[in-house]
Amino acid sequence: MTQLILFNVFNGLIVGAFYALMALGLSLILNLSGVINFAHGGFLALGAYFAYTLMPYVGFWGALLIAPVLTAMVGVVVEWILIRRLYGRDPLYSLLLTFGLAYMLEDGTRFIWGPESLPFEVPGWLTTPLSTKYFFLTGYRLFMVVLVLVAVIGLFLILNRTRLGIRIRAGTFDLATVSVLGVNVRLLRNLNFALGIYLAGLAGVLAAGMLGLQPTIGTSLIMPSFVAIIVGGLGSLPGTLLGGLLIGVASGVVTVFFPSASEAVIYVMMGLVLLIRPRGLLGEEGRLQ
Amino acid sequence: MNNLSIDRRTASVLVWLVLAALPYWLPWVGGYQELGTRVLVMALAAMSLNFLLGFTGVLSFGHAAYFGLGAYGVGMTIKYLVPSTPLGILVGVAIGTLAAAIVGALIVRLRGVYFAMVTIAFGQVFFFIAFRWNDVTGGDDGLSGWRRQPLDLGFTRIDILGNDKAFYYLVLVCFAIAAGVMAVLLRSPFGRSLLAIRENERRARYLGIPVEFHIWVSFVVSCLFVSLAGTLYALLNNFTDPRALRWDMSGNFVIMAVLGGMRSFWGPLIGAAIFVVLQDYVSSQTENWMSFIGLFFVLVVLFFPRGVLGIIRRKVAS
Numbered sequence: 169m170t171q172l173i174l175f176n177v178f179n180g181l182i183v184g185a186f187y188a189l190m191a192l193g194l195s196l197i198l199n200l201s202g203v204i205n206f207a208h209g210g211f212l213a214l215g216a217y218f219a220y221t222l223m224p225y226v227g228f229w230g231a232l233l234i235a236p237v238l239t240a241m242v243g244v245v246v247e248w249i250l251i252r253r254l255y256g257r258d259p260l261y262s263l264l265l266t267f268g269l270a271y272m273l274e275d276g277t278r279f280i281w282g283p284e285s286l287p288f289e290v291p292g293w294l295t296t297p298l299s300t301k302y303f304f305l306t307g308y309r310l311f312m313v314v315l316v317l318v319a320v321i322g323l324f325l326i327l328n329r330t331r332l333g334i335r336i337r338a339g340t341f342d343l344a345t346v347s348v349l350g351v352n353v354r355l356l357r358n359l360n361f362a363l364g365i366y367l368a369g370l371a372g373v374l375a376a377g378m379l380g381l382q383p384t385i386g387t388s389l390i391m392p393s394f395v396a397i398i399v400g401g402l403g404s405l406p407g408t409l410l411g412g413l414l415i416g417v418a419s420g421v422v423t424v425f426f427p428s429a430s431e432a433v434i435y436v437m438m439g440l441v442l443l444i445r446p447r448g449l450l451g452e453e454g455r456l457q
Numbered sequence: 458m459n460n461l462s463i464d465r466r467t468a469s470v471l472v473w474l475v476l477a478a479l480p481y482w483l484p485w486v487g488g489y490q491e492l493g494t495r496v497l498v499m500a501l502a503a504m505s506l507n508f509l510l511g512f513t514g515v516l517s518f519g520h521a522a523y524f525g526l527g528a529y530g531v532g533m534t535i536k537y538l539v540p541s542t543p544l545g546i547l548v549g550v551a552i553g554t555l556a557a558a559i560v561g562a563l564i565v566r567l568r569g570v571y572f573a574m575v576t577i578a579f580g581q582v583f584f585f586i587a588f589r590w591n592d593v594t595g596g597d598d599g600l601s602g603w604r605r606q607p608l609d610l611g612f613t614r615i616d617i618l619g620n621d622k623a624f625y626y627l628v629l630v631c632f633a634i635a636a637g638v639m640a641v642l643l644r645s646p647f648g649r650s651l652l653a654i655r656e657n658e659r660r661a662r663y664l665g666i667p668v669e670f671h672i673w674v675s676f677v678v679s680c681l682f683v684s685l686a687g688t689l690y691a692l693l694n695n696f697t698d699p700r701a702l703r704w705d706m707s708g709n710f711v712i713m714a715v716l717g718g719m720r721s722f723w724g725p726l727i728g729a730a731i732f733v734v735l736q737d738y739v740s741s742q743t744e745n746w747m748s749f750i751g752l753f754f755v756l757v758v759l760f761f762p763r764g765v766l767g768i769i770r771r772k773v774a775s
Contacts, residue, residue: 204570253759259570260516261758264715267708268754275747391704394578402571428589435582442563442575 176420182309182378184416185316188409189371190389191396192323193364195408198397199340200360203254206266207246208393209386210273211365215239215372216381217281220288228291232373239369240362247361255357270387278383285382312374319370320409326363327405336360340403392416395438401451410449472723476629480622488734490621491693494628496733498689501632503713503725505682508639510711511719512648513675514655516569518707519576522560522583523553523680525702527687529587529594532697536603542617543608546631546688553684554677556583561676565669577704587699599698600691617692628689635682640722642678651675683710708754716757718764727765 190208197205219235226234250269254262294307327333335356339346347353368386375385392415400411415434423430441448476497483493506520530549535541538548564575587594594600608615608627617624642648650671653661662668691697700706709732717728735753740746761768 198570202570204574250755250759257762258516259573260510260711260715261762263516263518263573264708264712264754265758267705267712268751268758271705271747271751271754275745275751279745279748391578391581394574398571398575398578431585431589432582435578435585438575438578439563442567446566 173421173424176424177417178309178420179423180417180420181413182312182416183420184413185313186371186375186389186412187392187396187416188412189316189319189367189374190393191400191408191412192320192405193367193371194393195397195403195405196336196364196367197361199403199405200336200343201251201255201357202259203251203262204259204266205251205364206263206390207269207273208364208368209388209390210270210277211239211243211368212372212375212386212389213277213383214242214273215369216288216376216385217277217372218369219373219376220281220286220381223289228289232370235373236366236369239372240366243365243368244358244362247358251361252354252357270390274383274387281381281383283383285380288376288381290377308377312378315370315374319367323363323367324405332356332359336363392434395434398438398448399434399441401448403452404448404450407448407450414449468723472726473633476632480625490625492734492737494621494625494693495690495737496730497625497628497632498686498693499709499713499733500726500729501628501635501689502683502686503710503717503729504636504639504722505679505686506710507714507719507725508643508682509675509679510714511721511724512643512655513651513672514658515672515675516573516711517576517676517679518573518711519578519580519704520680520683520710521702521704521706522580523557523684524687524690524706524710525587525697525699526553526556526583527684528691528697528701529600530684531688532600532603532691533593535606536600540606541609542606542692545606545692546685549688549691550681550684553687554681557677557680557684558673561673561680565673565676577707580702580704580707584699584702584704587702595698597699599696601696604695605692624693628693631685631689635685639678639682643722647671647674712754712757714764716761716764718766718768718770721764721766721770724764724766731765 190212194205194208197203215235215238218238219231222231222234246269250265251262254265290308294311325333327337335346335351336359339351339353339356339360343353346356371389372386375389379385393412395415396412397408398411399415400407400409415437418437419430419433422433445451479493479497480490483490502520502524506517509515509517527549530552531542531545534545534548539545560576560579564572564579567575588596590596605618605624608617615623615627617627643651650661650666653664653666654668654671658668687701690701713728713732714725715728716731717726718724736746736750739749743749763771
């Protein structure tokens with residue numbers, strides 16, 4: 169029993185790490201540009217399939233490095249052509265446009281790589297269990313947690329230590345002033361979008377290693393990411409991280425006792441948060457309410 | 458150009474005439490009855506959404522949940538409880554409205570993007586319930602093994618199952634009642650307060666309008682009619698599945714409202730007609746219909762954000 173619970177908590181932690189990675193990217197874009205990127209799941213799938221295509225040439229590690237960058241570059245182009253036109257408009261339009269984009273990305277990956285699920289092989293030494301008692305502790309899972317951790321620390325370092333990151337944070341706080349101070353806001357938003365999409369691409373490569381590849385791989389992750397943002401608190405990146413891990417673990421624990429409710433539980437949690445603390449666990453008072 | 462701008466009453470009369478005669482002119486333009494009925498059902502859903510979106514200024518992206526609850530309500534009532542169409546509709550609408558009343562109370566304080574996100578996310582709860590509760594809902598395969606039942610009016614029985622036209626007119630009656638109620642509500646002081654909230658929430662609040670309560674009522678009314686549309690949708694197909702309450706359905710409602718014109722009462726009807734016919738055509742022509750529909754969303758946002766009626770109105774005004 170302890171083993172079962174541990175297994176599911178650990179599983180939940182991994183799933184939660186995915187949610188968090190997705191949600192952090194969504195949050196970045198939402199905070200600075202006020203755009204909810206419905207197509208985030210589509211970019212995740214794109215990252216996964218890029219990695220699949222690259223693997224024969226550059227191997228797993230090469231793919232892990234290059235695929236998210238490629239995805240981010242697609243993000244730069246998409247922001248440049250489409251997303252840019254949504255800034256300052258009613259959120260209704262950004263929702264609709266990215267919604268259409270999500271359709272196109274899902275269908276596009278299906279068109280290019282086919283509707284069947286494809287295998288995605290990670291290096292053999294990563295898949296062997298580390299311990300016979302805790303059979304679920306495969307190297308790959310541990311590796312994923314570590315990598316997500318590195319990515320998150322990297323993100324917070326970028327946001328806190330680099331000029332770009334500080335500008336992004338300042339822009340989130342007051343974009344007009346940042347613009348007046350001579351910062352190229354268009355470029356800033358573009359890079360910020362790319363950063364968010366990079367995280368989605370990275371999550372895609374990792375997810376492919378765990379779940380295998382199919383065109384809908386991102387669709388199942390986008391809604392929980394919304395919940396992660398709401399539970400953690402809009403406008404707070406640490407909150408988003410916390411929210412993602414929290415709902416992941418919660419759905420893992422519920423899987424033990426009541427498997428068919430494992431998806432629904434995160435929405436119940438969201439309802440509770442909205443009831444007790446509408447701004448989210450770490451959200452700022454009054455922001456976007 | 459003044460003679461081109463038809464006044465509102467003439468427009469309404471025209472709409473009703475076109476709808477009432479639809480089964481007779483539809484075959485002439487290459488349509489089929491089921492398509493016509495589907496347009497009307499979707500139009501009802503889009504108009505109900507627009508009550509909230511266009512006339513209260515609140516963006517819900519999760520209306521499919523209540524649509525789907527209506528659909529499952531009617532299906533399960535007929536399958537498990539009583540084989541009666543009107544009773545099924547009643548139960549479906551009651552369930553959808555009740556859920557909306559509860560969810561609405563949780564979210565009326567939120568605004569804008571936040572409201573949209575929360576409505577989307579809440580919609581998923583019902584999706585997973587329908588998806589996972591196999592024994593009762595049929596899970597992923599959907600709820601089948603039931604059919605709409607003949608209408609028993611006491612003095613006569615109407616066979617809405619075999620007779621497609623009869624069913625269309627049942628839908629039209631429901632549509633007319635819903636549209637009538639919404640039109641009356643919008644013209645009442647309550648409806649004017651909704652417009653005031655849409656235009657300037659803070660000012661409305663200073664005038665003493667209980668904003669949260671008004672938004673809640675608007676949300677519930679909107680969801681009530683969306684669940685009515687859901688029941689009719691399930692009756693139309695004699696079937697329902699979890700896709701009826703998934704988020705992409707919500708997106709479809711919103712695009713219909715935007716495409717037709719959010720600021721006009723009949724706009725969503727036009728949007729629904731264009732969208733449903735287009736979807737029907739594209740999905741019969743290509744396997745990659747999703748790309749086309751997606752592209753359509755993008756194009757509407759970039760080039761027709763005011764919708765068909767919005768553009769016509771502008772042309773007439775200039």
